[in-house]
Structure formats: C-alpha cells, structure tokens
Amino acid sequence: MKLCIIGTGHVGLVTGACFAEIGNQVICVDNDEEKIKMIKRGRMPIYEPELEELVKRNAGEGRLFFSTSIAEGTRKSRVIFIAVGTPPKENGEADLSSVEKVCREIVRNMKDYRLIVEKSTVPVQTGQWIKHIFRLSNNHVDFDIASNPEFLREGSAVRDFLNPDRIVIGVERERAAEILRQLYQPIINREFNSDLRIPASSSDPVPLLVTDIQSSEIIKHASNSFLATKISFINAVADLCERTGADVEKVAEGMGHDPRIGSSFLKAGVGFGGFCFPKDLQAFIRIAEKLNYDFTLLKEAQRINKERPRQLVRKLEEALWILKDKTIGVLGLSFKPYTDDMRFAPSIEVIKLLQKEGAKVIKAYDPVATPNAKLFLNNIEYVSSPYEAASGSDALVIITEWEEFRNLDLEKIKGLLETPVIVDGRNIYDPREMQKLGFIYKSIGRGSS
Ligand code: UGA
Numbered sequence: 370m371k372l373c374i375i376g377t378g379h380v381g382l383v384t385g386a387c388f389a390e391i392g393n394q395v396i397c398v399d400n401d402e403e404k405i406k407m408i409k410r411g412r413m414p415i416y417e418p419e420l421e422e423l424v425k426r427n428a429g430e431g432r433l434f435f436s437t438s439i440a441e442g443t444r445k446s447r448v449i450f451i452a453v454g455t456p457p458k459e460n461g462e463a464d465l466s467s468v469e470k471v472c473r474e475i476v477r478n479m480k481d482y483r484l485i486v487e488k489s490t491v492p493v494q495t496g497q498w499i500k501h502i503f504r505l506s507n508n509h510v511d512f513d514i515a516s517n518p519e520f521l522r523e524g525s526a527v528r529d530f531l532n533p534d535r536i537v538i539g540v541e542r543e544r545a546a547e548i549l550r551q552l553y554q555p556i557i558n559r560e561f562n563s564d565l566r567i568p569a570s571s572s573d574p575v576p577l578l579v580t581d582i583q584s585s586e587i588i589k590h591a592s593n594s595f596l597a598t599k600i601s602f603i604n605a606v607a608d609l610c611e612r613t614g615a616d617v618e619k620v621a622e623g624m625g626h627d628p629r630i631g632s633s634f635l636k637a638g639v640g641f642g643g644f645c646f647p648k649d650l651q652a653f654i655r656i657a658e659k660l661n662y663d664f665t666l667l668k669e670a671q672r673i674n675k676e677r678p679r680q681l682v683r684k685l686e687e688a689l690w691i692l693k694d695k696t697i698g699v700l701g702l703s704f705k706p707y708t709d710d711m712r713f714a715p716s717i718e719v720i721k722l723l724q725k726e727g728a729k730v731i732k733a734y735d736p737v738a739t740p741n742a743k744l745f746l747n748n749i750e751y752v753s754s755p756y757e758a759a760s761g762s763d764a765l766v767i768i769t770e771w772e773e774f775r776n777l778d779l780e781k782i783k784g785l786l787e788t789p790v791i792v793d794g795r796n797i798y799d800p801r802e803m804q805k806l807g808f809i810y811k812s813i814g815r816g817s818s
Contacts, residue, residue: 370394370552373442373449375471377404377435379415379526380488380519381452386420387530389427391561393552396434398442405435416709416737419527419565426564439471443478448548450517452488461651463492472499476506484548487516490589490649492656496539496582513545516582518589523643524707531556531567535576539585546579553577590656593649594667599634600641601670604677607637607814617814618796637814639719639768639794640677642704644712647674678718681766681794682726684811688790689764693727696787698758701769701795702746703738711741715794716768720746723766734758736771756785764790770797779806 370393374385377399385397399405404414409428413421427433436442443449453467468489475485485503487496496514503512516539521529536553540546555561557575580588607617617637625632641647650671657664682692689695704714711717720731732750735742739751752758755774759765759782767774775797783789783806791803793812803810 370448370548371446372396372552373398373446374488375399375439375442375449375451375475376453376467376489377401377408377414378452378454379417379523380521381450382408382413382415382424383417383420383521383526383530384450384452384488384519386423386427386433387527388552389433390423390531390563390565391555392432394432394434394446395427396436396442396445398436398439400437402437405437409435417526418524418707423527423565439474440478443475443483444480447482448484448486448552449475450486450488455489455491455652457648457651460655462655463490463648463652465491465495465498468495468499469502472502473506476503476508476510476512479508479510479512482511482513484513484515484545486549487514487586488519490518490593490645490652491516491586492590492652493583493586495586513540513542513548514582515540515545515549516585517549518585518592520589520592523710524705527565528567531561531563531565532559532570533575534570535578537578537580537585537588539580539582539588541582550577550579590649590653593646594653594670596634597641597646597650597674598667598670600636600646601673603635603637604640604813605673608680610814610816612816614816615814616816620814636796638677638770638796639681639715639813640674642713642715643710647671647713677794678715678722681715681719681768681792682722685723685764685766685790685792686726688792688809688811689788692723694729695763696730696732696761697723697728698755698760698762698765698786699731699733700735700755700758700765700767700774701771702733702735702742703769706769706771709737709741711738711745714738714745714769716742717745719766719768719794720749724748730762732758732760732762735769736773756781759785761785761787763787764792767791767793767795767797770795779803779808783807 372395374381375398377397385395389395455463458464500514538549559569610617621635624630654664654667702716732752734752790809796812
C-alpha cells in the first residue's frame with residue numbers, strides 16, 4: 370500500500386519504518402529540513418533500539434522515502450497518517466495547531482480519495498474537527514477520517530509496533546476500516562518477513578478492535594491515564610508502607626498475582642515522567658473539564674506524582690540533615706531506562722530541588738541522556754561513570770533504574786563516597802544487603818530502610 374506519514378518524531382518515524390518493513394511504500398514527511406537531511410544520511414534524531422537498522426535497510430531497498438513536502442506525500446499516497454506533535458499549552462490542553470495546519474495542506478493537495486488517519490495523541494472529538502476542516506475547504510474530493518492510536522513505549526517502540534497487544538481503529542465508514550484492516554493484516558496474523566526476528570508474544574492473531582472515532586480517541590487517553598493512576602496508586606501505598614514497616618515490593622507482588630490487577634505498572638518510585646503520561650493525563654483532565662466533568666480521580670493521580678521528587682529529597686535530608694554546600698552524585702537522568710528522553714523526567718525536578726536547597730555540586734551520570742540533559746539543566750558536572758559520580762560525594766541518589774546500576778561494585782562505591790549514603794528512587798537494591806555493607810540506604814516504601 371502507498372502511505373504517507375506526516376511528522377518524523379518518535380511515533381511517525383517508527384510507524385513509517387515499520388510499515389515499510391512489512392512491505393509498504395512509505396513517504397515520511399517533516400517540515401524540518403535539517404531533520405530530513407539527517408535521516409537521509411542515516412542518522413536518527415532519536416535514540417530507539419533497532420530504528421536505525423530499519424530505516425537504513427528499508428530506504429536502501431526502495432520502500433522508505435523522506436520529503437519535506439506534504440503536497441508530494443499527499444499526491445503519492447492513498448493513506449495519510451498524521452503523526453505531528455500535540456504538545457501541552459500553558460493551560461494543559463493539547464495544542465492542535467500543527468494538526469490543523471497539516472490538514473489544510475493535505476486537503477489543498479488532494480486530487481482523489483484519501484484516508485486520513487490520526488496517529489498523534491489527540492483529545493476526543495479531534496476527528497470531528499478534522500472532518501470540519503476538510504468540509505470547509507473548496508476541494509470537494511472524497512475522503513475518510515480514522516483514528517488509530519499508538520501504544521508504543523519509548524525504548525521498545527519498534528517491537529511494540531510489530532508485536533502489539535492490540536490494534537485499535539476508529540472509523541465512520543466500513544471503507545476506512547477495510548483499508549486499515551488490510552494494512553495491518555500481516556501484523557495481525559504475525560505473517561511478515563523481517564530480519565529483526567521479533568519473537569511473537571502469542572501464537573494467536575493480534576486483537577483488532579474497530580470502534581467509532583470518539584471511542585478510539587478516548588481509548589488512548591484513558592489507557593495512559595489509567596496506567597499513570599496505577600503508578601500513583603502504588604506510590605500512595607508505598608507511603609503507607611513506610612509509615613507501618615511494610616514492604617511495597619511485597620505488597621505489589623501480592624496484588625499483582627490477581628489477574629484482575631496484574632503485576633505491571635506497580636513499581637513504586639520517584640514517579641512517572643516522559644512526554645506521554647504527564648501530558649496525556651493533563652490533557653484528559655482538561656478535555657473532561659471542557660465537557661463539564663471534573664475528573665478529580667486523575668487530578669489526585671497527578672498531585673501524588675508531582676510530590677514524588679520532593680519526597681526523595683526529603684529522604685536525603687533525613688540522612689544528611691543539611692543539603693547546603695553538599696556534593697550529591699546522581700545516577701540516571703532520562704525519564705526511564707533505554708531512552709535518552711529527558712522530557713518531564715523526574716531527575717529535572719529532583720536536581721532543581723537539590724540546587725534550591727543549596728547543594729554545591731551535582732555530579733550526574735547517565736549512560737545516554739547527558740547531551741539532552743544539558744538542554745534542561747544548568748550547573749551540573751556531568752561525569753562518565755557511576756564511580757566518578759560517587760567520588761567525593763556526600764550521597765548518591767538513584768533516579769533511573771539503568772541495568773548497569775544494579776551491578777555496581779558497592780564496596781568500591783562506599784569507599785569513594787564521603788559518607789556512605791544512598792537514596793534509591795527506584796528500589797534497585799536489597800535494603801538488608803545495603804545495611805550489611807554499611808550504607809545508610811533509603812528507598813521507596815520499604816519500611817525497613
Ligand atoms: C507510555 C505507554 O506505556 C505507551 O503504551 C504509550 O504508547 C506511550 O506512553 C505514548 O503515549 O506514546 P512511555 O512514555 O514510553 O510509554 O513509558 P512507560 O514505559 O510507560 O513509562 C512511563 C513512566 O512511568 C516512566 O517514567 C516510568 O519510570 C514510570 N513507571 C512505569 C513507574 O514509575 N512505575 C511503573 O511500574 C511503570
């Protein structure tokens with residue numbers, strides 16, 4: 370099938386590369402000329418495992434093209450995916466101005482039938498607005514609108530695309546559903562050739578849910594909001610555990626065995642970040658408000674999350690008393706492991722609070738996020754290993770659970786620290802072991818530490 374993907378951010382580029390991988394002809398369009406040049410040279414604008422390989426191979430084999438022209442993409446493709454950014458406005462609402470501009474440009478260049486698919490995360494009723502824009506134009510060419518939300522996690526986006534838990538499409542007409550069904554058929558039936566050899570999570574076909582457009586739009590916001598609420602719930606339970614001597618890791622395990630609850634997204638810690646959960650939660654709250662529903666449940670999930678970095682700093686104060694003029698080593702800056710994404714990362718808030726309390730030096734280490742961190746943080750001494758971060762520091766704070774932090778030589782770390790204090794925002798060590806090693810070790814929701 371001939372496809373155009375507008376927007377080469379995380380979602381657009383992964384979507385384009387994966388659709389090409391399963392045999393489609395794909396044009397990826399972006400108005401950022403530099404970015405398009407960079408991708409054409411084989412350099413990826415984001416860190417995402419397997420993406421570079423996929424882009425290079427499919428471009429080399431003539432299935433994946435890049436352009437800065439929406440007109441070209443519209444002319445050459447029957448199905449057009451909109452994957453441009455929908456960043457938060459000051460008031461938390463999603464800014465849909467890029468979506469609107471792109472739609473105007475598409476409709477101006479349409480000569481015959483096109484299926485327009487919302488891939489960006491958008492508030493409910495955006496599909497209706499897109500239809501309105503198309504109808505407003507003087508171009509009366511036939512079209513369909515569909516919603517097809519993405520459920521890609523950063524760090525495993527390619528795998529999530531090719532081996533999804535479900536595919537959701539929201540349509541008004543069967544014709545649109547049929548085109549998308551055909552497009553996704555190889556993924557649904559797990560029948561495509563890929564050098565990536567991604568293991569299928571099941572031998573059953575991938576569930577395909579066809580709904581109306583509004584339901585599909587809500588599925589995306591509700592899914593992210595639900596997961597964010599699950600994290601805030603376990604973080605609230607963690608606070609209770611700390612007050613009672615219980616262990617949140619055990620509590621989460623005990624809850625997670627119930628299949629109705631499930632064990633994932635029950636990791637207590639310094640809270641959720643990234644460009645999806647905080648933004649989508651806020652946008653869902655705002656759209657509910659506009660529809661005269663006060664979503665207090667989500668507001669509370671948001672409040673609990675905002676409090677997490679301050680709580681981590683409080684733990685450091687419990688160990689060190691005064692933070693003024695202290696040197697603090699920080700391990701992990703990205704909002705989660707296996708990504709260099711710093712957007713809404715809890716590390717930003719934690720470090721700003723430490724600086725506000727007068728910490729003299731922040732020595733930070735992250736395996737991949739340092740270049741991006743420089744855009745978000747000032748007055749940081751970036752170091753090139755966890756041991757350097759510990760060296761001469763009054764304490765070590767763990768914010769992102771990169772695998773390499775689990776395997777550190779802790780005796781060596783203790784010897785390097787000025788005082789043996791570790792505050793662990795991701796519960797990666799065993800409190801009893803840490804005590805045995807002679808650390809003052811504080812973690813999340815584990816009463817004994
Ligand atoms: C999330 C969703 O998981 C995807 O399904 C969705 O498609 C994507 O947003 C999106 O809307 O584009 P992502 O933001 O990549 O994906 O990250 P997650 O792996 O979901 O983690 C989000 C945050 O929650 C991270 O800061 C992580 O550290 C935190 N988290 C996650 C916890 O604190 N505890 C947990 O148990 C799980």
